[in-house]
Amino acid sequence: MPNRDGVWILGIHMTKFGKHPDKDTVDLAAEAALGALGDAGVRIRDVGVLAAGNLLGGGLGIGQQLQKQIGQTGIPVYNVANACATGATALRTAVMAVKAGECDMGLAVGVEKLAGAGLLAGKDRKADAPTWQPSGRYGAVAAVDGRIGTETMPGVFAQIGMEYGHRYGGTSFELFARIAEKNHAHSTLNPLAAYQKRFTVEEIMNDVMIAYPNTRSMCSANCDGAAAAVVVSGEKLRTLSGEQQRRAVKISASVLTTDPWEEACQVLPNVNTLTRNAAAQAYEQAGVGPEDLDLVELHDCFATAELVHYDNLMLCKEGGAVDFFESGATGRDGSTPVNVSGGLESKGHPIAATGIANIWEVCHHLRGEAGDRQIDGARVGLAHVIGLGSACGVHILERSAV
Amino acid sequence: MASQVPIVDYLVLDGDPHLVANECAACGARYFDRRNGCANPDCGGTEFTRAAVATTGEVKAFTIVAHAAPGIPVPFVAALVDCGGTSVRGNIVNVEPDPDHVTLGMKVRLATYVIGADRDGTEAVGFGFEPISS
Numbered sequence: 001m002p003n004r005d006g007v008w009i010l011g012i013h014m015t016k017f018g019k020h021p022d023k024d025t026v027d028l029a030a031e032a033a034l035g036a037l038g039d040a041g042v043r044i045r046d047v048g049v050l051a052a053g054n055l056l057g058g059g060l061g062i063g064q065q066l067q068k069q070i071g072q073t074g075i076p077v078y079n080v081a082n083a084c085a086t087g088a089t090a091l092r093t094a095v096m097a098v099k100a101g102e103c104d105m106g107l108a109v110g111v112e113k114l115a116g117a118g119l120l121a122g123k124d125r126k127a128d129a130p131t132w133q134p135s136g137r138y139g140a141v142a143a144v145d146g147r148i149g150t151e152t153m154p155g156v157f158a159q160i161g162m163e164y165g166h167r168y169g170g171t172s173f174e175l176f177a178r179i180a181e182k183n184h185a186h187s188t189l190n191p192l193a194a195y196q197k198r199f200t201v202e203e204i205m206n207d208v209m210i211a212y213p214n215t216r217s218m219c220s221a222n223c224d225g226a227a228a229a230v231v232v233s234g235e236k237l238r239t240l241s242g243e244q245q246r247r248a249v250k251i252s253a254s255v256l257t258t259d260p261w262e263e264a265c266q267v268l269p270n271v272n273t274l275t276r277n278a279a280a281q282a283y284e285q286a287g288v289g290p291e292d293l294d295l296v297e298l299h300d301c302f303a304t305a306e307l308v309h310y311d312n313l314m315l316c317k318e319g320g321a322v323d324f325f326e327s328g329a330t331g332r333d334g335s336t337p338v339n340v341s342g343g344l345e346s347k348g349h350p351i352a353a354t355g356i357a358n359i360w361e362v363c364h365h366l367r368g369e370a371g372d373r374q375i376d377g378a379r380v381g382l383a384h385v386i387g388l389g390s391a392c393g394v395h396i397l398e399r400s401a402v
Numbered sequence: 403m404a405s406q407v408p409i410v411d412y413l414v415l416d417g418d419p420h421l422v423a424n425e426c427a428a429c430g431a432r433y434f435d436r437r438n439g440c441a442n443p444d445c446g447g448t449e450f451t452r453a454a455v456a457t458t459g460e461v462k463a464f465t466i467v468a469h470a471a472p473g474i475p476v477p478f479v480a481a482l483v484d485c486g487g488t489s490v491r492g493n494i495v496n497v498e499p500d501p502d503h504v505t506l507g508m509k510v511r512l513a514t515y516v517i518g519a520d521r522d523g524t525e526a527v528g529f530g531f532e533p534i535s536s
Contacts (some may be wrong), residue, residue, distance in 0.1 A: 125473030131520045132407045137435040139411025141526050142517055146474035147409065148528070149491040150467045155480055158465035163482065166462055166506040173501070211480075212466035212501060261441040264489035266433060268463065268482045 007098050009249040009397070010105070010232040010240075011040025014360040017194040017225035017348035019115040025057045025226075029111040030069045032226035032353075036107065037070075040230040041244050044071035047230070048103020051078045051093035053086035053110045053352040056117075066109060075103075084301065085385045086110055087227065087355025088256065088393025094231050095254045104236035110357075111226035112350035118222070154219050154302055155211035156388070160271055161304025162213070164311070170322035171307065173213040177204040180218040180303040180345050182331055187342025189373035194223040194348030218303035223348035227356035246400055249363045252286035252380075253396035258389075269388050271305070275312035278394040282382070283314075286396040290314045293336055294378040295365055297358035299385045300343040310338070313384060313394075332375065340365075340373055355393055358383040366399040409517060409528045410434075418457070419514045419529065423488060425453035432488050456486030457512040458534065464506070466499050479504050483531050495530030509534045 013035025015028055023031075029052070037044060052063035059065065063077035082089040087110030094106030125143045132141035145151040165171030181201050187193040199207075199217055207215040232240075237248055257278040259265050265273070283289055290313065298313060300306035307321050315336050316324035324330065330338035341347045341361040344354065362381035364370040370378075379399045386392045408415050412422050412434045423432035426440040428447030432455075440447040464481035479494035481504075495513055497503050510531035517526040 124471045128518060128526075129520070131522055132524055132526050134407075134411060139436075140409060141407055142409055142528075143474075144410065146467070146470050146476075146478060147493065147517070149482075149493060150465065150470065150478075150480035152467060152470055154469070155465045155467045159463040159480065159482055162465065162506060163463035209466075209468040211468060214465075261431075261443060263431070263487075264482075266435070266441070267489045267491050 005234040007095050007251045007254070008232050008234060008237050009229055009251060009359065009363055010042065010237065010244060011036045011038070011230040012228070012360045012363050013039055014192060014227040014357045015225050016192050017223045017350060020224040023224070025054050025059070025062060025111050025113050026065050026069055028113070028224060028226035029054070029062060029066045029109050032111065032228035033066060033070055033107060033109050036228035036230050041241070042105065042230060045073055047073070047075060047105050047107045049076055049078070049094055049097040049106040051080055051090040051106065051108045053080045053090045054112060055081055055083070055086050055352045056112060056114065062111065082391040083387025083389050084299065084351050085256070085355055085387035085391040085393045086352035087357065088385045088395065089355065089391065091229055091231070091356055091359065091395070092254050092256050092393060095251060098231055098233050104233040106231045107228065108231065108356060109226065109228040110352040110355060112352045113224045114222040114350050115224045116222070150211065152211060154214045156269060157302040157305045158211045158214050159268055161302070161307055163268070164308045164321065168319040168322070173205060174201065175322065175325070176213050176218060176303040176307065177201050177215070179306050179325060180204050183300060183339050183343040183345045184217065186332055186340050186373070187346035190342050190347060193342040193346055194221045195346045214302045214304055218345065220301045220344035220349035221346060223350055225348060225350035225353045225357065227353045227360050229356055229359060247367055248400050249366050250398040250400065251395060252288065252398045253282035253394065255281045255285065255394045257281070257392045269390055271386050271390060272308060272312050274390055274392045275309060275384065275386060276314070278392045279313045282394040282396050288380055288396060292380050293382050295337045295340055295362060295375045295381045297339055297341060297361050297381070297383045300339055300345055301349060303345065306338070306343070309384065313382065332373070337375055340375060355385040358385065359395055359397065362397050366397060404519065404523050404525050406525045406527050409526055413527070413529050415514070415527055419512060420457050421455040421490060421512065421529070422452045423455055424450040427451055455488050455490065459483040459485035459490065459510055459531065461494065461504070461506060461508045461510060462489070464494060464504055466501065466504070481531065483510060493530040494532070496532040
């Protein structure tokens with residue numbers, strides 16, 4: 001008898017990532033949500049909780065706006081925000097509600113309109129004030145971004161990759177460029193990716209420099225997109241059709257962590273410890289190890305970030321991320337394919353959608369529905385996101401045993 | 403000489419310029435921002451003293467920022483510097499901003515420079531870290 005406990009993905013949908021000039025956030029969220037409900041074979045009336053995230057839209061209550069388009073059933077809505085981990089946070093919220101027995105079915109949605117947003121940086125620097133007046137928690141008399149380090153995301157994550165290189169050695173500009181080359185090559189098989197263009201290492205290294213060693217094609221692609229998932233309790237799943245049971249994907253682990261305090265973590269964001277903690281909890285919950293993973297979608301917001309997460313997710317031995325990549329392990333034909341979707345660098349990174357879109361990718365393979373990019377026989381997969389601040393989401397998913 | 407103010411309150415200009423951290427009186431954890439309490443969950447301290455930070459250190463991580471928010475001059479080198487066990491964020495200054503001149507593990511020391519003067523003629527002074535020539 002297959003295990004019918006726990007919480008399962010019953011339906012999941014991702015919109016095409018890219019430019020959607022004729023659609024607003026509500027349109028995209030509705031497309032993803034209706035797609036997920038259709039994929040699940042259920043109606044909004046069946047759903048007991050809605051968790052929704054939209055980080056940069058500025059509007060209040062994306063969840064309620066969505067309800068007004070797809071069905072106002074009066075259920076509780078949780079509008080969530082956790083930087084780039086917003087989608088994973090929405091999914092985790094729905095999972096917690098089902099796990100707690102508050103309802104037997106939940107819907108999680110993440111959506112972002114980000115095409116043409118350009119560099120994600122700190123605030124534009126205004127002219128200095130007429131007189132120096134200390135303000136803020138550092139008593140600053142003038143803007144500090146660019147004067148005391150950088151607040152640009154490419155710059156912050158560049159330092160994170162460089163710090164790994166300082167600690168363990170073996171990194172280089174070319175190595176980071178080759179990670180981006182891999183993900184861009186993967187994206188050519190993903191029709192929903194924002195970019196499906198292969199680049200040579202030379203093209204990547206000669207692209208516009210953003211924050212050394214990250215060039216433009218080593219940065220996540222700003223784009224529009226949405227993703228949504230319907231989760232269901234094992235008990236409820238047992239009452240559904242054989243086809244629904246066969247396509248259901250088990251959420252073997254659902255974990256969200258934040259930074260535990262340690263020296264320097266408030267100076268340069270430490271994306272390592274909370275990711276390592278999330279991975280350790282997830283492997284324990286799921287009862288699987290890194291060696292059992294058939295594919296991994298991890299948060300390659302920049303090429304420099306992908307490298308450190310090989311180590312943080314314990315896909316390699318501690319300090320061994322460079323050798324692990326050099327071995328070819330993370331290519332789609334390798335032992336632990338990483339970001340076969342193309343990753344954030346080419347599939348794109350519509351922020352609040354990302355933490356559900358990576359689950360969609362893994363589910364697609366576990367269901368055997370990934371088409372040209374199918375990882376044959378995929379049975380177990382892991383999806384990871386991190387939002388600076390920080391929040392880290394890790395989900396481990398397993399194919400239905402039906 | 404024009405009067406001067408530091409760009410941030412953790413830069414001390416009197417005497418030899420140096421940085422000061424808010425050091426938890428209970429556990430010794432160091433912070434640069436205004437504190438409500440200690441972030442070390444095993445501590446819970448709410449008393450802080452001002453502790454001088456070493457003015458020399460080693461570059462633990464850096465990036466050369468070529469694209470920044472509008473109004474910010476580029477390129478510049480942003481770095482994380484280990485100053486005797488206290489991590490500090492700052493730019494690497496007085497060096498060519500390219501990977502041939504900035505390296506991981508490079509030894510640096512605190513350097514100050516005038517950012518500009520306000521309408522009263524008061525100068526704001528910033529800080530960075532410059533290579534210690536061997």
